[in-house]
Amino acid sequence: xxxxxxxxxxxxxxxxxxxxxxxxxxxxxxxxxxxxxxxxxxxxxxxxxxxxxxxxxxxxxxxxxxxxxxxxxxxxxxxxxxxxxxxxxxxxxxxxxxxxxxxxxxxxxxxxxxxxxx
Amino acid sequence: xxxxxxxxxxxxxxxxxxxxxxxxxxxxxxxxxxxxxxxxxxxxxxxxxxxxxxxxxxxxxxxxxxxxxxxxxxxxxxxxxxxxxxxxxxxxxxxxxxxxxxxxxxxxxxxxxxxxxxxxxxxxxxxxxxxxxxxxxxxxxxxxxxxxxxxxxxxxxxxxxxxxxxx
Numbered sequence: 001x002x003x004x005x006x007x008x009x010x011x012x013x014x015x016x017x018x019x020x021x022x023x024x025x026x027x028x029x030x031x032x033x034x035x036x037x038x039x040x041x042x043x044x045x046x047x048x049x050x051x052x053x054x055x056x057x058x059x060x061x062x063x064x065x066x067x068x069x070x071x072x073x074x075x076x077x078x079x080x081x082x083x084x085x086x087x088x089x090x091x092x093x094x095x096x097x098x099x100x101x102x103x104x105x106x107x108x109x110x111x112x113x114x115x116x117x118x
Numbered sequence: 119x120x121x122x123x124x125x126x127x128x129x130x131x132x133x134x135x136x137x138x139x140x141x142x143x144x145x146x147x148x149x150x151x152x153x154x155x156x157x158x159x160x161x162x163x164x165x166x167x168x169x170x171x172x173x174x175x176x177x178x179x180x181x182x183x184x185x186x187x188x189x190x191x192x193x194x195x196x197x198x199x200x201x202x203x204x205x206x207x208x209x210x211x212x213x214x215x216x217x218x219x220x221x222x223x224x225x226x227x228x229x230x231x232x233x234x235x236x237x238x239x240x241x242x243x244x245x246x247x248x249x250x251x252x253x254x255x256x257x258x259x260x261x262x263x264x265x266x267x268x269x270x271x272x273x274x275x276x277x278x279x280x281x282x283x284x285x
Contacts, residue, residue: 007147014151015158022159032168036180039187043173049207050187053194060197073186 040075044089047074051086052095055102064109071110080114083107177212184211185223192220192238201245208246217243 042050050073058067071079087103163169171178176187188211195204205216213219220243227236 011147011151014148015155018152018155018157019159019162020155021152022156022161023163024159025156026160026163027169032164037171037174037178039179039183041171041174042179043175046176046210050190053190053207056194057190057197070190073183073190 038075039073042074044085045093047082048086048089048093050074051083051103051106052090052099055083055099055106058106058109059102064113067106068110068113079110080107083110176210179211185226187211188220188223189227189235189239192242193235195242195245196238201249204242205246208242217247220246 039047039050051071054067054070057070058064068079071082074082076082083103083106087100087107090100090103176184179187188208191204191207194207195201208216208220220239224236224239224243227233227239
């Protein structure tokens with residue numbers, strides 16, 4: 001192999017090795033720490049608790065459009081699906097029946113709201 | 119004869135380039151390439167495609183989202199009057215001084231014309247202060263046994279896997 005080509009070859013190989021080490025360092029050794037995240041990345045138990053909060057407010061004021069606005073905080077495409085997921089989790093985890101009922105009421109209200117939308 | 123020719127060639131090379139053929143450029147290009155690769159790898163992992171955290175907690179939210187979360191907690195407190203639950207939820211945000219943060223947010227809300235939100239935030243701040251704050255309750259200190267308690271805990275528990283991240 002000519003000397004010049006050999007130099008290019010080893011130069012390329014060391015770049016690749018460096019990239020490999022850089023990726024290892026960037027993902028494993030010193031990953032991006034504590035990024036400020038959006039609510040859609042919240043863990044399901046926190047999401048469920050948020051839905052419960054919205055349901056509790058709705059239970060008090062009966063304002064479904066306001067509840068829909070509050071649910072949009074979670075950033076999910078379907079509010080109804082978000083509530084249903086939360087209800088399923090709450091049932092699985094043994095939440096108080098009164099809390100589950102509040103979420104069911106909220107689901108009904110959001111469903112009605114969706115139906116009435118043009 | 120042959121050796122003599124090579125020696126002459128090297129001597130001529132040295133005279134012309136003022137260095138030996140082995141030392142020309144040395145191996146620094148390998149170090150440069152490796153360093154360049156490490157920098158490229160770090161740029162990729164830190165800026166181009168950083169870790170995406172899939173299961174985060176409220177404390178990691180940006181300040182704007184924390185404000186919305188805090189406001190919702192306050193409004194729930196106004197609706198239910200459950201101070202203990204409000205305290206637990208506030209602790210999830212890991213504010214150093216929840217009362218102060220609530221008060222400051224109430225003032226901001228008032229300045230923006232959100233009187234109802236401001237009132238809820240101020241009421242929660244006031245009640246927390248007057249009733250004395252509960253000891254810090256974090257996700258780790260909450261019992262995972264939700265069904266066994268008389269008043270089921272609705273705040274997150276530690277039974278789920280800890281926050282994970284994927285590249």
